[in-house]
Amino acid sequence: MKKTKAALWEFLQGLGKTFMLPVALLAFCGIMLGVGSSLSSPAVLQNLSFLDNEPLQLAFTWMSNTGLVAFKFLPVLFAMAIPLGLAREDKGVAAFSGFVGFASMNLAVNFFLTTRGVDFEDKGEIAHYGIADVLGVKSIDTGLLGAVAVGVIVALLHKRYRTKQMPDALAFFGGLRFVPIVSALAMSIVGLFVPLVWPTLGSWIASVGTGIAHAGVFGPFFFGMGEVLLRPIGLHHILVALFRFTDAGGAGVVCGENVSGALNLFYAQLSCPTPSGAAHTATQFLSQGKMAAYLGGLPGAALAMYHCAKRTMRPEIKALLVSGVVACVVGGVTEPLEFLFLFIAPWLYLIHAVLVGLGFLVSAVLGVYIGNTDGNIIDLLVFGVLQGTTTKWYLIPVIAAIWFAVYYFLFRWAITRFDLKTPGREDEPSDSPDSPASGAADVVVDADAPKAELVAGKYDPVAILEALGGPANIHALDNCITRLRMTVGDAALLDDARLKKLGAIAVVRLDEHNVQVVIGPQVQSVKDALAKLTPVG
Structure with missing residues (x-):
């Protein structure tokens, strides 16, 4: 039972991590689309007439078209990214098979509908099945859920058949070549069942979206709070994706096209001159709600931690807090700042989650209209300021200033009242900084191993590997946007104190074998350096 639970946990962690690749592309494409569409809009050209010339307008139109790539092909991007992220080896074959599986499923759906005599122009049939053009094929738009199903199935097929041996006469089709073949066959069969189950499943999801819509501004409140509460265990990506790309985040018609998902609605509106109320409502689940805490609240908490630190320690923690604020x-x-107080005072993190939810609620009540994914200063400028005063971007600095004050005084009071050991307030260790943590084994890396260079001039991968229990303790190694995700032989071998001395922000033990080490924005470089020193690399 424990092994099954651990395996499921690891799978969900890995699945959430795979969303990051297409979401990162979405963030970039959103900026391209936002800048291009805003600087070519009639309202901006009326005020900034020097932009109204053919070369510049062609450049802005090109930017808008480039930004559409993630929006137009989002499901297939997820169908490829999921097996790519879940595969341990031969990732390219896994991604290729994801595309093959996605295309095969939609062709099978088209075959079923055509055989049943479904009229692709009939509005009733279109509404019942959710018919749309998918990769140029008349199929059912299953959106994110269909893409996730394809990605997960293909990832399992890749794991099972990657080394498949065939009889001599068919040996050419064995091994890696068999993975896209079996993916095409399997997803073609799945595609025959999609028209039978999707109308019911789609109506359930639409009901969820309707229920959230009836909750009014409390829908965004619970969404924002839920995202923060799920962040420590790495499952927030799944919740966020549900609202961004399915009916749970809203649905409507934009420029004559049926669109579902908060982020999809927002991106569709950017390239459409006709306003849509559904797109305006959808931003309640996007960047605007985060800005109160990201631009004001957490920097206020960082300042409070700085002022509460011992004076002799302030120069030492200043760089840590400043880098966390810049990242935020x-x-x-946000993890570099959140993990500084999450494990010291979980109740304070709960209050932080409520305040983030209130940021979503206040933005929704005030009618702020700023979309995209990150909630940072770039989103405020590109999707708020550049889009004009109709976005009510000018309210964000006011809200952020209020949240800054609330966080500052709340954190300063909590730290001093309860003597919280935030950075710079820790007791002096009784042993040396390099001594192992209590109960940890005395493990060292092979003395003959090559010395690795510091990563980003700060992280020593050899020392980090030693603090992780040595190469033999690492059974699987991956990373998300800020954290190393590992399966280890024994989590008790990790030396938390030394890892923090070596630059880690926090160590999260999910169970005796699954752990996460919060590094920050440089985690990819640290992971790559560690992979070269371990057998799993």
Whole structure:
């Protein structure tokens, strides 16, 4: 039972992590689309007439068209990214098979509908099945859920058949070549069942969206709070994707096209001159709700931690807090600050989650209209300021200032009242900084192993690997946007104190074998360096 639970947990962690690749592309494409559409809009050209010339307008139109790539092909991007992220080896074959599986499923759906005599022009049939053009094929738009199903099935097929041996006469089709073949066959069969189950499943999802819509501004409140509460265990990506790309985040017609999902609605509206109420409502689940905490609240908490630190320790923690604030304000990455108080005072993190939810609620009540994904200063400028005063971007600095004050005084009171050991307030260790944590084994890396260079001038991968229990303790190694995700032989071998001395922000033990080490924005480089030193690399 424990093994099954651990395996399921690891799978969900890995699945959430795979969403990051297409979401990162979405963030970039959103900026391209936002800048291009805003600087070519009639309202902006009327005020900034120097932009109204053919070369510049062609450049802005090109930017808008480039930004549409993620929006137009989002499901197939997820169908490829999921097996790519879940595969341990031969990732390219896994991604290729994801595309093959996605195309095969939609061709099978088209075959079923055509055989049943479904009229692709009949509005009743279109509404019942959710018919749309998918990769140029008349199929059913299953959106994110269909893409996730394809990605997961293909990932399992890749794991099972990657080394498949065939009889001599068919040996050419064995091994890696068999993975896209079996993916095409399997997803063609799945595609025959999609028209039978999707109308019911789609209506259930639509009901969820309707229920959230009836909750009014409390829908965004619970969404924002839920995202923060799920963040420590890495499952927030799944909740976020549900609202961004399915009916749970809203649905409507934009420029004559049926669109579902908060982020999809927002991106569709950027390239459409006709306003849509559904798109305006959808931003309640997007960047605007995060900005109160990201641009104001968490920087206020960081300042409070700085002022509460021992004076002799302030110069030492200043760089840590400043880098966390920069990551939060500029990059929309909050973990480097949140993990400084999450494990010290979980109740304070709960209050933080409520305040983030209130940020979503207040933005919704005030009618702020700023979309995209990150909630950082770039989103405020591109999707707020550049889009004009109709976005009510000018309210965000006011809200952020209020949240800054609330967080600052709340954190300063909590730290001093309960003597919380935030950075710079820790007791001096009784042993040396390099001594192992209590109960940890005395493990060292092979002395003959090559010395690795510091990563980003700060992280020593050899020392980090030693603090992780040595190469033999690492059974699987991956990363998300800020964290190393590992399956280890024994989590008790990790030396938390030394990992923090080596630059880690926090160590999260999910169970005796699954752990996460919060590094920050440089985690990809650290993971790559560690992979070269371990057998799993």
